[in-house]
Amino acid sequence: MTSAIVMGGGLAGLLTAKALTGHVDSVTVIEGDHYPDTPSPRRGLPQGYQNHMLMGGGADAIEALLPGTLDRLQAAGAHRRGMGDGLLMLSSEGWYRRFAGAPYVIACTRPLLDHVVRAQALTDPRLTVVTDTKVLGLTGDAHRATGVECEDADGTPRTIEADFVVDATGRRSKAPQWLAALGVPQVEEKTVDAGLGYAGRKYRAPEGAGADFPGILIQAEPNTGEPGRGAALMPQENGEWIVALMGTRGAAPPNDEDGFNAYARGLRHPIVAELIERATPAGPIRSARALANRRRFYEKLPLPEGFLVVGDAVAVLSPNYATGMSAAAKAAVALRDALAAGGLRAGLGREVQAEIAEIIAAPWQSAVVNDSGFPGVESDVQVRGLAFQHRIAARMSRIAAENPAVANAFYSIASLAARQKEAMGLPVLLAALRGAKKRPLSAQEAIAQFPELGGLLDRAPAHSGSEAGRRLVTE
Numbered sequence: 001m002t003s004a005i006v007m008g009g010g011l012a013g014l015l016t017a018k019a020l021t022g023h024v025d026s027v028t029v030i031e032g033d034h035y036p037d038t039p040s041p042r043r044g045l046p047q048g049y050q051n052h053m054l055m056g057g058g059a060d061a062i063e064a065l066l067p068g069t070l071d072r073l074q075a076a077g078a079h080r081r082g083m084g085d086g087l088l089m090l091s092s093e094g095w096y097r098r099f100a101g102a103p104y105v106i107a108c109t110r111p112l113l114d115h116v117v118r119a120q121a122l123t124d125p126r127l128t129v130v131t132d133t134k135v136l137g138l139t140g141d142a143h144r145a146t147g148v149e150c151e152d153a154d155g156t157p158r159t160i161e162a163d164f165v166v167d168a169t170g171r172r173s174k175a176p177q178w179l180a181a182l183g184v185p186q187v188e189e190k191t192v193d194a195g196l197g198y199a200g201r202k203y204r205a206p207e208g209a210g211a212d213f214p215g216i217l218i219q220a221e222p223n224t225g226e227p228g229r230g231a232a233l234m235p236q237e238n239g240e241w242i243v244a245l246m247g248t249r250g251a252a253p254p255n256d257e258d259g260f261n262a263y264a265r266g267l268r269h270p271i272v273a274e275l276i277e278r279a280t281p282a283g284p285i286r287s288a289r290a291l292a293n294r295r296r297f298y299e300k301l302p303l304p305e306g307f308l309v310v311g312d313a314v315a316v317l318s319p320n321y322a323t324g325m326s327a328a329a330k331a332a333v334a335l336r337d338a339l340a341a342g343g344l345r346a347g348l349g350r351e352v353q354a355e356i357a358e359i360i361a362a363p364w365q366s367a368v369v370n371d372s373g374f375p376g377v378e379s380d381v382q383v384r385g386l387a388f389q390h391r392i393a394a395r396m397s398r399i400a401a402e403n404p405a406v407a408n409a410f411y412s413i414a415s416l417a418a419r420q421k422e423a424m425g426l427p428v429l430l431a432a433l434r435g436a437k438k439r440p441l442s443a444q445e446a447i448a449q450f451p452e453l454g455g456l457l458d459r460a461p462a463h464s465g466s467e468a469g470r471r472l473v474t475e
């Protein structure tokens, strides 16, 4: 009888557990929190209140592990948006033209996403979840992990043995300390902190905002010498929108009613402020801070046999780029494929840890390069040729704003649907050489590309939202 333990039953933990089923006789997920019965926020997932966009590459990976998940999500009200034709985007280089293309995102609340993934995963009878049980450490030695020490809700300590142990406890993972206690050297860690702050709020969408209402993204501009300020407005289930305001060091968005609205209005274009004036607040404004990029290089360690680290426990990627869940889902697929190729075996953990490092490399690099362009960034990563990389990124983004081949290549990479070398074919390289040819779109032209906005912006705001909002802020 072989067994595996997955520490942490969030998105990465459940997907990893599913990847293990069929290759070990029993898979047990140990989760410190209590799962809600409905798609609701929970204590162990504080980021669940904030906007979460699931990139297409991650959605495909989830679907590969848990077939039927995307249909269930859409049946529960999640929206699928083409990145080129379902998102109105103001980048640092201007408004993007609307293009059809394969890359896509899934928009819904994080609680709904987790609820559906959990329901799908737990239909597998080979997978058991033990909730309200906190992992305290690992058992074994520097050569082999043999299980975990944990504590039940009533404080009863327990040791559970396993042949394979996975850390999926997220950004607060204590794996560096747990490994050190077994005699494993300290893991190398790098942090790039642009001082990003979020403020997020749900709204009831106004009448006239149809089911195909586009997502709206205003990207924070690096390299201006000023803090970056951006916003996202995404349709969610139940006729709601979520609005995320985001700002880098020195411009964290406030969570009071007037400050929130003023921040949205002060962005490079006030479209988000104008839309929320026409919507009704459906919850308090919630902040999120401490959103630095952090990478732990476990693939460089002599990890004990039978041990693997996945999800945010390996790499916390700035939420600004919406890649954390997708990287975690792709890592679970990598584990599934490695198991399919040779089963549970010596060296499996290290082999998959190296593949996870490859999956993370591109989104990490792109987040690090972009975030290094904001003032006051605190970083222990030396980026070679940073100014040159920023110039290339800006040039490509300017071309992507007008060229469908380049835009779709960009979107494929950003959504983790393709690696750079797969996405950058000859037409893209030729377009890059030719450079931008068209005049940038005006805001009016860009917005007019989306009749799905339903003429909302032409209507007078029904109310400022302030009174309803003030009541909610003080809840």
Ligand SMILES: Cc1cc2nc3c(=O)[nH]c(=O)nc-3n(C[C@H](O)[C@H](O)[C@H](O)COP(=O)(O)OP(=O)(O)OC[C@H]3O[C@@H](n4cnc5c(N)ncnc54)[C@H](O)[C@@H]3O)c2cc1C
Residues within 6 Å of the ligand: 007, 008, 009, 010, 011, 012, 013, 030, 031, 032, 033, 043, 044, 045, 047, 050, 051, 052, 053, 054, 055, 133, 134, 135, 136, 168, 169, 170, 171, 172, 198, 288, 291, 310, 311, 312, 313, 319, 320, 321, 322, 323, 324, 325, 326, 328
């Ligand atoms: C503000 C914000 C916005 C974001 N937006 C996006 C986005 O748009 N798109 C995107 O892809 N990603 C986004 N992310 C990142 C995303 O939230 C993470 O990448 C994702 O949740 C990682 O999944 P995980 O399972 O590794 O960790 P988590 O989802 O954090 O799950 C960890 C689990 O481990 C449990 N746990 C922790 N410690 C213990 C313990 N000792 N014992 C037992 N259980 C334990 C927790 O209760 C939890 O259930 C955002 C993050 C933030 C903070």
